[in-house]
Amino acid sequence: MNDADPIRIAVIGSGPAGFYAAGHLLADRSGRIEVDMFERLPTPWGLVRSGVAPDHPKIKSVTRVYEKTAADARFRFYGNVELGRDIDREDLLEHYHAIVYATGTPGDRPLGIPGEDLEGSWPATDFVGWYNGHPDHKDLDFDLTCERAVVIGNGNVALDVARMLTLAHSELAKTDTADHALESLERSGVKEVVVVGRRGPAQAAFTNPELIELGEMQDVDVIVDPKEIEAALAIEDPNMDPTAERNVKGLREYASRARKGSSRRIVLRFLRSPVELIGEEGKVTGVLLCKNELIPDEHGHLRATATEERETIEAGLVLRAVGYRGKALPGVPFDERRSLISNDEGRVTDLDGAHLVGEYVVGWIKRGPSGVIGTNKKDAQQTVNAILEDIAAGKLLSPESPEPETVHEMLLRRRPDLVSYEGWEGIDRHERALGEPSGRPRVKLTDIDEMLRVAAAEQPSDEPLDTLGLR
Numbered sequence: 424m425n426d427a428d429p430i431r432i433a434v435i436g437s438g439p440a441g442f443y444a445a446g447h448l449l450a451d452r453s454g455r456i457e458v459d460m461f462e463r464l465p466t467p468w469g470l471v472r473s474g475v476a477p478d479h480p481k482i483k484s485v486t487r488v489y490e491k492t493a494a495d496a497r498f499r500f501y502g503n504v505e506l507g508r509d510i511d512r513e514d515l516l517e518h519y520h521a522i523v524y525a526t527g528t529p530g531d532r533p534l535g536i537p538g539e540d541l542e543g544s545w546p547a548t549d550f551v552g553w554y555n556g557h558p559d560h561k562d563l564d565f566d567l568t569c570e571r572a573v574v575i576g577n578g579n580v581a582l583d584v585a586r587m588l589t590l591a592h593s594e595l596a597k598t599d600t601a602d603h604a605l606e607s608l609e610r611s612g613v614k615e616v617v618v619v620g621r622r623g624p625a626q627a628a629f630t631n632p633e634l635i636e637l638g639e640m641q642d643v644d645v646i647v648d649p650k651e652i653e654a655a656l657a658i659e660d661p662n663m664d665p666t667a668e669r670n671v672k673g674l675r676e677y678a679s680r681a682r683k684g685s686s687r688r689i690v691l692r693f694l695r696s697p698v699e700l701i702g703e704e705g706k707v708t709g710v711l712l713c714k715n716e717l718i719p720d721e722h723g724h725l726r727a728t729a730t731e732e733r734e735t736i737e738a739g740l741v742l743r744a745v746g747y748r749g750k751a752l753p754g755v756p757f758d759e760r761r762s763l764i765s766n767d768e769g770r771v772t773d774l775d776g777a778h779l780v781g782e783y784v785v786g787w788i789k790r791g792p793s794g795v796i797g798t799n800k801k802d803a804q805q806t807v808n809a810i811l812e813d814i815a816a817g818k819l820l821s822p823e824s825p826e827p828e829t830v831h832e833m834l835l836r837r838r839p840d841l842v843s844y845e846g847w848e849g850i851d852r853h854e855r856a857l858g859e860p861s862g863r864p865r866v867k868l869t870d871i872d873e874m875l876r877v878a879a880a881e882q883p884s885d886e887p888l889d890t891l892g893l894r
């Protein structure tokens with residue numbers, strides 16, 4: 424390859440990690456890098472669209488940064504094209520000098536306890552996808568007729584779902600919550616959500632703003648038992664950081680608050696682990712919890728250790744918010760133990776640790792499901808630095824057909840209904856227009872066929888590549 428030739432890079436996945444990687448690659452001073460981004464859905468943004476809670480519109484405004492990346496003439500978006508369904512790794516090796524996997528961690532971690540599969544017990548990730556209108560989750564049927572729901576886990580997802588279950592309809596109605604969820608939540612009978620943490624307030628994984636906003640909800644009392652949190656705080660945690668200190672302060676403040684007599688309640692419980700989900704006629708009716716003690720391991724890390732003490736909380740809905748889990752991609756080395764693509768700081772490795780030339784990874788499928796959206800910017804920079812180093816050292820793939828026209832024609836043959844960036848912009852305009860009369864940011868399309876119809880009306884279909892505007 425000539426020193427002036429374009430370097431063609433495929434990014435698989437259009438969430439924050441994929442977009443930060445694309446942005447960093449296109450910012451390379453050589454100006455030789457071109458990026459084709461592949462996304463299995465017709466819509467981009469990954470968890471910014473389908474994970475961030477609808478009542479957090481400011482967080483979603485990060486997409487403006489990604490829109491700038493998408494506007495670069497060296498960027499093309501191929502929506503509705505799935506790795507493993509429409510193209511495979513071999514196709515990518517044939518057409519690109521490098522591949523960046525940015526597929527996230529779409530699965531959920533199971534609890535591994537009896538009763539987990541009862542009706543009414545769900546991974547929180549399903550509930551999140553459902554209220555955010557993700558096409559894979561739109562048809563799920565959450566029975567919200569019960570009075571009490573239990574959320575297992577003490578991370579930000581646990582607080583997101585607790586809030587979504589208790590926000591007043593007037594608060595939700597101005598958001599982009601999917602219409603099916605908005606209707607269902609309006610009719611919901613849930614009055615109390617119990618959030619169960621296996622460790623104490625100082626070890627909770629949620630962050631300060633998310634804890635504080637619970638106390639600012641219109642018609643919700645936040646209930647914390649002072650005895651329960653003080654018992655957990657009696658064990659000193661050497662790893663306590665400023666976030667944990669502020670969480671403790673916030674929880675003590677909730678514990679001392681007088682109840683407002685609100686129509687809904689969020690109860691934050693600590694030092695309790697689910698032992699079994701109890702059910703009748705196949706449907707969950709409660710959670711059997713054990714009380715835990717905090718015992719330091721050899722590194723001083725406080726671990727939850729079960730005692731003999733048990734209690735049952737009645738509940739008709741259980742959401743398990745104990746973390747996400749990565750999924751293997753066909754042909755790409757996968758570390759089953761950590762549920763991640765095997766990698767060395769972003770360079771994909773085989774299972775013996777040897778680098779695979781030209782294959783890279785970013786985001787949650789690289790480092791695990793942790794951190795906030797911005798964490799992916801730095802994470803992607805690390806991988807892009809590795810790519811640039813490898814380019815300088817001549818360690819790239821040698822694709823047989825790197826010309827952009829060839830891959831484009833192949834994609835059109837395999838997926839005539841692929842969605843270009845213009846197609847997505849059409850969906851975006853359409854959704855925003857639907858939301859306008861009711862003052863909502865958008866009304867989300869949740870059906871793939873409908874998205875494809877709207878996109879097709881917006882993107883030229885029979886023009887040659889140079890005028891196709893497949894950015």
Ligand code: NAP
Pocket residue numbers: 534575576577578579580581583620621622626627628629630633696697727744745746747792793794795
């Ligand atoms: P997370 O932050 O890793 O929290 C998982 C929670 O589940 C922890 O409290 C963990 O407790 C608990 N857990 C794990 N296994 C358990 C078990 N077997 N039994 C009981 N509890 C168990 O995960 P997440 O809430 O899914 O969030 C993922 C990432 O997305 C996080 O980085 C989060 O901050 C981010 N996020 C951010 C926002 C936001 O900024 N608003 C919103 C949503 C998500 P231990 O600590 O004891 O392991």
